[in-house]
Amino acid sequence: MEHQQVKVVIGDRLGKGQNVAKGVEAAGGIAIVIPGVGADMKLGDVMNKENADFGISFCGSGGAGAITAQTKYKYPAAYSLRSVEQGLTAIRDGKKVLGYGFMDTEELGRRLTEQFIQAKRG
Template sequence: MKEIVIVIGDRMGKGQKVAAGIESVAGCKAVVVPGMAADMKLGDVMQKENADLGISFCGSGGAGALTAKNKYGYEVRYGMRSVEEGETAIAEGCKVLGFGFMDTEELGRRIATAYVKKYGNQ
Protein backbone atom coordinates (compact mmCIF):
# COMPACT_ATOMS: atom_id res chain seq x y z
CA MET A 1 0.00 0.00 0.00
CA LYS A 2 1.42 3.35 -1.08
CA GLU A 3 1.50 6.19 1.42
CA ILE A 4 -0.48 9.22 0.24
CA VAL A 5 1.56 12.41 0.73
CA ILE A 6 -0.30 15.69 1.14
CA VAL A 7 1.69 18.93 1.40
CA ILE A 8 0.30 21.95 3.27
CA GLY A 9 1.50 25.51 2.61
CA ASP A 10 0.00 28.26 4.77
CA ARG A 11 0.73 31.97 4.28
CA MET A 12 0.95 32.46 8.07
CA GLY A 13 3.11 29.39 8.73
CA LYS A 14 0.26 27.32 10.17
CA GLY A 15 -1.30 24.06 8.97
CA GLN A 16 -0.66 21.82 11.97
CA LYS A 17 -4.38 21.17 12.63
CA VAL A 18 -5.00 20.24 8.98
CA ALA A 19 -1.96 17.95 9.18
CA ALA A 20 -3.39 16.18 12.25
CA GLY A 21 -6.64 15.59 10.37
CA ILE A 22 -4.78 14.19 7.35
CA GLU A 23 -2.72 11.86 9.48
CA SER A 24 -5.86 10.54 11.20
CA VAL A 25 -6.71 8.84 7.88
CA ALA A 26 -4.96 5.48 7.44
CA GLY A 27 -2.16 5.57 4.87
CA CYS A 28 -1.93 9.37 4.69
CA LYS A 29 1.08 11.52 5.58
CA ALA A 30 1.10 15.31 5.91
CA VAL A 31 4.08 17.54 5.17
CA VAL A 32 3.75 21.08 6.55
CA VAL A 33 5.93 23.64 4.76
CA PRO A 34 7.53 25.70 7.55
CA GLY A 35 7.60 29.47 7.91
CA MET A 36 5.76 32.52 6.72
CA ALA A 37 4.69 32.59 3.06
CA ALA A 38 4.89 28.78 2.96
CA ASP A 39 2.02 28.77 0.45
CA MET A 40 4.35 30.19 -2.18
CA LYS A 41 6.69 27.19 -1.76
CA LEU A 42 3.90 24.59 -2.05
CA GLY A 43 4.67 23.43 -5.61
CA ASP A 44 8.39 23.17 -4.92
CA VAL A 45 7.83 21.01 -1.83
CA MET A 46 5.25 18.89 -3.66
CA GLN A 47 7.86 18.15 -6.31
CA LYS A 48 10.55 17.38 -3.71
CA GLU A 49 8.25 15.07 -1.73
CA ASN A 50 6.66 13.49 -4.84
CA ALA A 51 3.34 14.48 -3.27
CA ASP A 52 -0.07 13.30 -4.33
CA LEU A 53 -1.93 16.46 -3.29
CA GLY A 54 -1.22 20.00 -2.12
CA ILE A 55 -3.27 22.37 0.02
CA SER A 56 -2.59 26.10 0.01
CA PHE A 57 -3.96 28.57 2.56
CA CYS A 58 -3.90 32.35 2.26
CA GLY A 59 -6.35 35.22 2.52
CA SER A 60 -7.59 34.91 -1.06
CA GLY A 61 -7.11 31.16 -1.31
CA GLY A 62 -5.23 31.52 -4.59
CA ALA A 63 -1.64 32.71 -4.46
CA GLY A 64 0.14 29.46 -3.59
CA ALA A 65 -2.19 27.33 -5.70
CA LEU A 66 -1.70 29.50 -8.77
CA THR A 67 2.06 29.58 -8.25
CA ALA A 68 2.10 25.75 -8.17
CA LYS A 69 -0.03 25.64 -11.35
CA ASN A 70 2.13 28.16 -13.21
CA LYS A 71 5.42 26.56 -12.22
CA TYR A 72 4.53 22.85 -12.42
CA GLY A 73 1.23 22.62 -14.33
CA TYR A 74 -0.84 21.13 -11.51
CA GLU A 75 -4.62 21.13 -11.90
CA VAL A 76 -5.91 23.57 -9.29
CA ARG A 77 -9.05 24.94 -7.75
CA TYR A 78 -8.67 28.07 -5.64
CA GLY A 79 -10.69 30.67 -3.79
CA MET A 80 -12.45 27.93 -1.84
CA ARG A 81 -14.15 28.65 1.48
CA SER A 82 -15.66 25.27 2.41
CA VAL A 83 -14.58 21.68 2.88
CA GLU A 84 -17.28 20.58 0.42
CA GLU A 85 -15.68 22.67 -2.34
CA GLY A 86 -12.40 20.86 -1.68
CA GLU A 87 -14.05 17.44 -1.80
CA THR A 88 -15.65 18.35 -5.14
CA ALA A 89 -12.31 19.60 -6.51
CA ILE A 90 -10.66 16.27 -5.66
CA ALA A 91 -13.55 14.36 -7.29
CA GLU A 92 -12.93 16.47 -10.42
CA GLY A 93 -9.21 15.64 -10.49
CA CYS A 94 -7.55 18.72 -8.96
CA LYS A 95 -4.13 18.17 -7.38
CA VAL A 96 -3.75 21.54 -5.63
CA LEU A 97 -6.49 23.05 -3.50
CA GLY A 98 -6.44 26.74 -2.57
CA PHE A 99 -8.44 27.79 0.50
CA GLY A 100 -8.86 30.91 2.58
CA PHE A 101 -7.53 30.42 6.11
CA MET A 102 -9.13 27.20 7.43
CA ASP A 103 -6.62 25.36 9.64
CA THR A 104 -9.01 22.70 10.99
CA GLU A 105 -8.64 18.99 11.61
CA GLU A 106 -12.00 18.39 9.92
CA LEU A 107 -10.73 19.88 6.66
CA GLY A 108 -7.62 17.68 6.72
CA ARG A 109 -9.55 14.52 7.54
CA ARG A 110 -12.25 15.06 4.93
CA ILE A 111 -9.82 16.06 2.17
CA ALA A 112 -7.63 13.01 2.84
CA THR A 113 -10.72 10.77 2.94
CA ALA A 114 -11.96 12.22 -0.38
CA TYR A 115 -8.57 11.54 -1.96
CA VAL A 116 -8.52 7.93 -0.72
CA LYS A 117 -12.11 7.46 -1.93
CA LYS A 118 -11.20 8.64 -5.45
CA TYR A 119 -7.73 7.14 -5.89
CA GLY A 120 -7.35 4.50 -3.16
CA ASN A 121 -4.00 3.63 -1.61
CA GLN A 122 -2.38 2.09 -4.69
Protein backbone atom coordinates (compact mmCIF):
# COMPACT_ATOMS: atom_id res chain seq x y z
CA MET A 1 0.00 0.00 0.00
CA GLU A 2 1.55 3.26 -1.12
CA HIS A 3 0.88 6.47 0.75
CA GLN A 4 1.91 10.03 0.18
CA GLN A 5 4.40 11.29 2.72
CA VAL A 6 3.20 13.91 5.16
CA LYS A 7 4.72 17.31 4.38
CA VAL A 8 5.30 19.63 7.34
CA VAL A 9 6.48 23.24 7.11
CA ILE A 10 8.33 24.71 10.11
CA GLY A 11 8.74 28.45 10.65
CA ASP A 12 10.68 29.74 13.67
CA ARG A 13 10.99 33.43 14.59
CA LEU A 14 14.70 32.88 15.35
CA GLY A 15 15.42 30.78 12.26
CA LYS A 16 15.56 27.49 14.15
CA GLY A 17 13.37 24.39 13.85
CA GLN A 18 16.00 21.79 12.99
CA ASN A 19 15.20 19.57 15.98
CA VAL A 20 11.48 19.50 15.17
CA ALA A 21 12.43 18.69 11.57
CA LYS A 22 14.44 15.66 12.77
CA GLY A 23 11.36 14.42 14.61
CA VAL A 24 9.12 14.90 11.56
CA GLU A 25 11.59 12.89 9.47
CA ALA A 26 11.91 10.20 12.18
CA ALA A 27 8.13 9.70 11.88
CA GLY A 28 8.43 9.32 8.11
CA GLY A 29 7.43 12.85 7.13
CA ILE A 30 9.06 15.46 4.94
CA ALA A 31 10.19 18.54 6.89
CA ILE A 32 10.59 21.92 5.23
CA VAL A 33 12.36 24.38 7.53
CA ILE A 34 11.97 28.00 6.44
CA PRO A 35 15.40 29.65 6.76
CA GLY A 36 16.13 32.92 8.50
CA VAL A 37 14.90 35.15 11.27
CA GLY A 38 11.18 35.91 11.02
CA ALA A 39 10.46 32.60 9.29
CA ASP A 40 7.27 32.15 11.33
CA MET A 41 5.63 35.01 9.39
CA LYS A 42 6.22 33.15 6.08
CA LEU A 43 4.58 29.92 7.27
CA GLY A 44 1.28 30.27 5.39
CA ASP A 45 3.00 31.31 2.16
CA VAL A 46 5.36 28.33 2.20
CA MET A 47 2.60 25.90 3.23
CA ASN A 48 0.51 27.12 0.30
CA LYS A 49 3.41 26.91 -2.17
CA GLU A 50 4.45 23.43 -1.00
CA ASN A 51 0.87 22.12 -0.59
CA ALA A 52 1.83 21.07 2.93
CA ASP A 53 -0.27 18.86 5.18
CA PHE A 54 0.34 21.05 8.23
CA GLY A 55 2.67 23.70 9.59
CA ILE A 56 4.28 24.58 12.89
CA SER A 57 5.07 28.16 13.86
CA PHE A 58 7.40 29.12 16.71
CA CYS A 59 7.66 32.55 18.33
CA GLY A 60 7.57 33.96 21.83
CA SER A 61 3.78 34.09 22.08
CA GLY A 62 3.08 31.16 19.80
CA GLY A 63 0.60 33.14 17.78
CA ALA A 64 1.89 35.53 15.14
CA GLY A 65 2.82 33.12 12.35
CA ALA A 66 -0.16 30.85 12.97
CA ILE A 67 -2.65 33.71 13.00
CA THR A 68 -1.11 35.17 9.82
CA ALA A 69 -1.41 31.81 8.02
CA GLN A 70 -5.01 31.45 9.23
CA THR A 71 -5.96 34.98 8.14
CA LYS A 72 -4.30 34.87 4.72
CA TYR A 73 -5.08 31.28 3.68
CA LYS A 74 -7.98 30.31 5.97
CA TYR A 75 -5.97 27.40 7.42
CA PRO A 76 -7.59 26.20 10.65
CA ALA A 77 -5.15 27.16 13.40
CA ALA A 78 -4.47 26.58 17.07
CA TYR A 79 -2.04 28.92 18.79
CA SER A 80 -0.41 29.73 22.11
CA LEU A 81 0.34 26.01 22.44
CA ARG A 82 2.78 25.01 25.16
CA SER A 83 2.84 21.19 25.18
CA VAL A 84 3.03 18.21 22.85
CA GLU A 85 -0.39 17.08 24.11
CA GLN A 86 -2.04 20.38 23.12
CA GLY A 87 -0.66 19.92 19.61
CA LEU A 88 -1.90 16.33 19.40
CA THR A 89 -5.39 17.52 20.34
CA ALA A 90 -5.22 20.29 17.72
CA ILE A 91 -4.25 17.77 15.00
CA ARG A 92 -7.13 15.49 16.07
CA ASP A 93 -9.43 18.53 15.84
CA GLY A 94 -8.36 19.11 12.23
CA LYS A 95 -6.05 22.09 12.69
CA LYS A 96 -3.50 22.65 9.89
CA VAL A 97 -1.39 25.32 11.60
CA LEU A 98 0.01 24.96 15.11
CA GLY A 99 1.45 28.01 16.85
CA TYR A 100 3.93 27.27 19.62
CA GLY A 101 6.12 29.24 21.94
CA PHE A 102 9.76 28.28 21.43
CA MET A 103 9.80 24.47 21.67
CA ASP A 104 12.22 23.12 19.04
CA THR A 105 12.28 19.48 20.18
CA GLU A 106 12.55 16.29 18.20
CA GLU A 107 9.76 14.71 20.28
CA LEU A 108 7.33 17.45 19.24
CA GLY A 109 7.95 16.94 15.52
CA ARG A 110 7.81 13.16 15.76
CA ARG A 111 4.63 12.93 17.82
CA LEU A 112 2.71 15.55 15.81
CA THR A 113 3.60 13.80 12.55
CA GLU A 114 2.64 10.39 13.95
CA GLN A 115 -0.69 11.84 15.12
CA PHE A 116 -1.36 13.39 11.71
CA ILE A 117 -0.65 10.07 9.94
CA GLN A 118 -2.91 8.23 12.39
CA ALA A 119 -5.72 10.80 12.00
CA LYS A 120 -5.43 10.65 8.20
CA ARG A 121 -5.88 6.88 8.23
CA GLY A 122 -9.10 7.39 10.11
